[in-house]
Amino acid sequence: MLPVKMCISASAASRIIFQCLRFYCQKPPKKLRICEAVSSSDMGTNVKVQGWVRSVRHQKQNLFLHVNDGSSLQSLQVVASSQLNHRLLTFGSAVEVSGLLVKSPSRRQEVELQANQIHVVGECNPVDFPFKVKERHDLEYIRQFPHLRCRTNTFSSLLRIRSEATTAIQLYFRDKGYVQVHTPVITSNDCEGAGELFQVEPFFSVPAYLVVSGQLHLEVIAGAFPGVFSFGPTFRAENSQSRRHLAEFFMVEAEISFTQSLEDLMKVMEEMFRSTTEHLLAQCPEDVALFHKHVTPGHNWGCDLQTEHEKYLVKHCGNIPLFVTDYPYTLKPFYARDNLDKPLHTVAAVDLLVPGVGELCGGTLREERLDLLKTRLALAGLDETYRWYLDLRRFGSVPHGGFGMGFERYLQCVLGVDNIRDVIPFPRYSHSCLL
C-alpha cells in the first residue's frame, strides 16, 4: 500500500521552498485530520492527510483539490503541480496527500497544502457514482442511496450533529446526577397499548415484542435512584408513510423520583432542550448553519401532516414551543396519575408541542398510590399481568414522574428538516428496510 513516490515540480515552487521540502521530507510527515490541518498555525510543517476528493480543478500549471475526511464540514485546499494529476483523481475518490502546510494566498481559506505527493487510494468512477461534483442534491434524492449518502456534505453534517446531540443529552443528565439505564429492546410487556407492536419469533416461552417505550423498566430502576434516564431505539409497527413517523426511532426517556408536580417535569424537558441545543450551536456551528442556510432556507414551519389541533395550538400561541397539561383521564394509559378532579376528570400529563413537528415530548406523573392503581388495572383486567408493577408501589413507593422525547423529532425541530427519514442513518418504515 506504499504510494509511488513522485517528483516535485520545480516550476511549482521557488528554490527556497524546494530546499525546505527536501529537508522536511526526510522526516516522516505528520499525519493530520483535515479539521486539524485547516485550523493549524504551523506553517511550513510537512504533513500527510487522508480523505475523499470533493472537487478537482485544473489550471495551466496547477492542480487544485478539495479534500474532506468527515472530521469537519470544511475541506482542505490542496495545490499541486499539474504533473501530479492522474486520471483516477476524480470527485469521490479516496486520496492520501503529503506536502507542506502554507498560508493560503486566497481569502477563502487560511491554510492550504502544497502537495509533493498524491496517492489515489480508492478510485471512484464519476459516471456510476450517484452524486455529481458541485451539484447540490436534495435530501429526497440522496435518500435513495442509504449506503452512500454519508458522502454528501449535508448528510455528513447531519451525522456529526446527531453524534454531538447524543453526547450533549448524556452529559446533561450525567451532570444532574442521573444514572443511565440500558432498558431492553425485547420485552414481554405490551406496555401501554400505546402503539402497534412488532412481535418477535417464539424463543422466550412467552410472547415477546420490540419495546415501544422503556418507561416501565425505567420506573423499576427509579425505585432506587433519584433520577434515571435511557437513550435508545424504540419501535412502532404503524403502517405510516408520514414525514414524522418511523418504525424504529430513538427516544430519550427520563424518570424522576420524589417528584410531585408537572412543573418539575417541564423544567427538565426545557433544560434538556436548551442545554442540548446550546451544546450543538457551540460544538458544530458550521454544520447547523449548513442546514439553516442551504437545506431548509425557506422552511415553512407548521405544514401538513401533524394533527390539526397541535397545529392550531402552536400557531395560536405565536409559533413557539408550548406545554399542554392535564389530559382527560380516559385518554391516557393506566399509569398516569389521577388528578381526582371529577367531573372534568383528568390525569397529570404534559406534552411539549413545537412548531413544525408537533408533539416532541410527552410525560406524566405516575400513579404511585397502590389502591388507585390496583383498581384501575383490575378494571382493565390487567392486574395479574402487572403484578410486578404493583409490587413497585407495594414496597417503598414514592411519587415520581417522567417523560420521553423523540430524538429524531428533536433534530427535525432544531434543524428545520421536513422529513424524519433525513435525520437518521438507516430509516425503517412501512415497506422499507434497506440494508
Next chain:
Amino acid sequence: MLPVKMCISASAASRIIFQCLRFYCQKPPKKLRICEAVSSSDMGTNVKVQGWVRSVRHQKQNLFLHVNDGSSLQSLQVVASSQLNHRLLTFGSAVEVSGLLVKSPSRRQEVELQANQIHVVGECNPVDFPFKVKERHDLEYIRQFPHLRCRTNTFSSLLRIRSEATTAIQLYFRDKGYVQVHTPVITSNDCEGAGELFQVEPFFSVPAYLVVSGQLHLEVIAGAFPGVFSFGPTFRAENSQSRRHLAEFFMVEAEISFTQSLEDLMKVMEEMFRSTTEHLLAQCPEDVALFHKHVTPGHNWGCDLQTEHEKYLVKHCGNIPLFVTDYPYTLKPFYARDNLDKPLHTVAAVDLLVPGVGELCGGTLREERLDLLKTRLALAGLDETYRWYLDLRRFGSVPHGGFGMGFERYLQCVLGVDNIRDVIPFPRYSHSCLL
C-alpha cells in the same frame, strides 16, 4: 403529601441545639442528595433528604436509620428522638427526613442528620419484601426479582458502574474524534451468518431480523469519516444457558478508516479498555471495591464454560489478557481481509482474550479490494445480496478495519462477575424474558 409535623424531643438535644433548630426551621430546609449530604462540610445546615431505609435501630431514647437514595453506595445516618419512631418505618420503606446536618460522634462516618421530622412516603411490608435487613443475599437469589433487585446495594452499585462505563466509552471515542453512529436494530441483512437470527414479523416487504452486529452499517459510514463507533443492543437467538451468553446484549463497535495493520486495531482496543477502566476506578471506587471485596472475593479466574482453547491460551500466558491474530481464511466471514499467505491461508483477524471471560473483543481488517471481495462473495452466492456492500469498494474505497467488544463481558471482566445475567438490568436468554 405534606408530612405531619412532629415535635422536637427536648431530651434529644441540648438547649442550644434546640434554639438553632427553631431558627433554621423557619427557613425551608435545603434539599440534598445523600451523596451531597454525606460529603457536606456545612455543619448546622437545615436539610431535607429523601430515600429508602436500609436499616432501623432503636435505643432507649434514640432511633438510628440509614437512608440511601442511590446517588452513592454510602447511606446517611439519621439520628432522631425515639418519639419520631413509627410502625411504618421499616427496612425498604421510602422516607423524607428533615433536620440538622451535624458532625458525627462515631468514627464510622463524618456526618449525620439530627432529624426533627421523618415522613414515611411509601411503606414496605418487611414480611413480603424479598430482601431482608442486614442479610447479604447472593446474586443468584436477587436475580429472581428483576423488578426489585436494584434496591440492593450490590445491584445499585452495578447500575452506577454500568452508567459510568457507558459514559467513559463514549468520552474515549469522542476525545479521539470518532463520530457516534446509531446503527439500526432491525435489518434486512443477515450479516455474517455469525449467529442465530431473531426474525421480526412481516412488515417491511422483505424478511427482517434483529441485528447481530452493526459492523456493515458502520462500514457504510466509515466511508466518509476517519473513525466511527456505535454502542447499542445486538441479538443472538442462541439456545444457550451459558454464564457468558445473552439473547440481547450491548456491543461497542468501532470502525477506523485508512488503517492498514492489526496493530492499529489492537492499540484502540487496549486504549479503550484502559481508559474506561481508569475512569471507573476514579469515578466509582467504592462501587468497584464492593464487587472486589464482597461479591466476588475468591473469584476463580478461568473456570468452566469458556472454550478449552481460550482457557488454555490465557492460562499458558500467565492469566493476563492476550491477543490472538491471523485466523484461518475459511473460518472467518467474507469481509475479513485476505493475508494472501497460502498455503497456510489466513485473514487479518484479531481476538482479545481475557481471563475468566474468554473472547472480549474480535476484529478484522476488512477486505477493501473490490476484485478479491467480489470473487469471495460470488463463490458464496452472495454477490447480488451484497451489491450495496461492493459499491462501498467501488466508490472511494479505503483500507479500514474495526472490532466489537461485548459490553457485559467487559463488566464481567473488570468486576469479576461470574454470570453475565448479573451485569445487565433486564437479562434476556433462552426461555426467559421477564418484564
